[in-house]
Amino acid sequence: MTSQLRRGFAAHGRGARRGILAAVAAAVIALLFGFAAPAQADDVSQIANGLSGSRLYVTTGARSAVPDADQAAIRQALDRNEDADVRAVVVQSGVTKERIGPMLKSVAQRVDKGKTYVAITADGKMMAISKDLSGKELNQLIAQTAGGDIKTRLIRFADLAEAEADQQARSGMIGAFVTLGVLIFAVAGVTGALLVAGKRRRERQARQMAELKRGVEEDVTLLGEDIARLDLNVMDPGLDPAAREHYEKAMNSYDRAKAATERAARPEDMQAVTEALEDGRYHMTATRAVLAGEPVPERRAPCFFNPQHGPSVKDVTWAPPGGVARSVPACAEDARRVLNGEIPDMRMVPYGDGRRPYWDAGPAYAPYASGYYASYGGLDLLSGMMIGTMLGSMMSGGFGHHVGDVGAGDMGGFGGDTGDIGGGWDFGGGDFGGGGDFGGGF
Known part of the structure; x- marks a missing residue:
């Protein structure tokens, strides 16, 4: 009997130890994996998508601070204040203005609607940007909401912004009536000047098009004659x-x-x-x-000096008078001339009362040149070859170039591509202090 009791206690002890070890293991696993994989922060795209269909977005890290009933009340207040068109984001506690500022501006650019964007942290700090309200006005509105919880502050902010929008609309209407009389007298003079300027512009464009067409017809005729000669x-x-x-x-x-x-x-x-x-x-x-x-x-690619010469055979280093040397494709004869220090056979096109090299004959010849090199890099190739020429300076000023979006960057916890950030937004630092530029390259 005694031996059976001893065996029972031993078995019970082993079971208890196994239970304790299992509990410890579970705790260790929870510590390792629970803390190693925090919840992914909302990125800019998620916030922008949310605000495209609703005037309120509560980020994942802040949902516990805004109950569903409060969210419904906030949305109702934001929706009824249509003139102010305020859109609000609630973010987790501890987010700094250096992170919120660029996020708000990027989200606003992506959503492309809404006049004022406000962000409030779960611990009650607020800031805003607006196209209609100045930074000073935003700070005043934020100060008037101080002391309330998130729901109270956002509803109060939306109501105050609506009142400000209505006041601005009334002031703008009065100003419009005052200036209307002045504008009526000015319109006649301005209209006359615009008509004259428009007529001159059309005449200039028609002249340039006629010159361009003559030059292109020369190229077409030359190809036809070449085909006919071979017969x-x-x-x-x-x-x-x-x-x-x-x-x-x-x-x-x-x-x-x-x-x-x-x-x-x-x-x-x-x-x-x-x-x-x-x-x-x-x-x-x-x-x-x-x-x-x-x-x-x-x-x-065609011979740079004269595309009528047909395909190039090699690249040579050449510089226009007073210009920078660059590598250009050349036919055999023009390559020989350049290497011997001679002047290549330039393609001269109609320009005014005379002729000029096609790369110095004005912007009308940009599509003409682009077509010849469309299969060989197009404007990317041309802009390098035409540095220092009339077409080159025009291309570097924006012709045919596409400026890409600002690259992806660390949004300080919001993640995602920041998009192309434009101007027109005034900052109100609110509870974070004064507005202004929030750094980070934005």
Whole structure:
């Protein structure tokens, strides 16, 4: 009997120890994995998407601070104050203004609606940005809401902003009536000046288009004459099939260029013409190579100095008078001239009462040049070759260039791409202090 009791107590002890060890293991696992993987913070895209369909967004880290009933009351207040169009974000405690400022501005740019954006932390600190209210006015509104909980402060802020918006609307209406009389007298003079300026602009554009069309027609005619001189009989069964194929493609390109020239009504329409011309000139070069029993040449960008020369054969270093040296593609003859210190054969186009190199003949020739190099890097190639020329300076000033969005960056806990941040927003630091630039490159 005694031995059985001893065996029972021993078994009970082992079971208790196993239970304690299991509990300790579970606690360790909870510590390791629970604290190692905190909840992912809401990123800018999530906040922007939320505010696109609602005027209130409560981030994951702040949901415990705003009960569902409070959220419903806040949304109702924000929705009824339509003139102020306030959109609010509730974030977790401890978020700094250096993080909230850029987040608010980025979210506002993404949502692309709403006039005032306000952020409040779970521990009650508030700041705002607005297109209609100045930083000083925002700080005054925030100060008037001090002392309340999140629901009370946001509702009060929305009501005050609505009253301010109504006041501004009334003041703007009075000012509009005052200035209306002045504007009526000014409109006649301004309208007359605009009509004169518009007429001159149209005349200038028509003159530039006529010059451009003459220049393009010269290129088209030259390709047609080149095709006619070769005068291949594509129906001849003895003709090399490769020569026939290139020759037919050259003729088709010529037809496309001629038709596009006839349809062209704006400088931009000329890009289609020169794209077809570049294609036709290459196929004429390939046709002659096949007929001569030579390898079909590599397809390279047209000769920079004169695209009428057809495909280039090599790149040479060249600088315009007084300009910076750069690498440009050149045909065999122009490459020889440049390497020997001679002047290459420039493509001179109609300009005013004379002629100029196409890269110095004004913005109307930008699509013309772009078409020739569309298959070889387009404006990226041209902008490098034309540094210091009229077209080059225009391209560096924005022609054809696309400025990408500001790259992704650390939003200090909000995550996501910050988007393209524009101007027009005034900051109110509110409980964080004065407004202003919040750094971080924004």
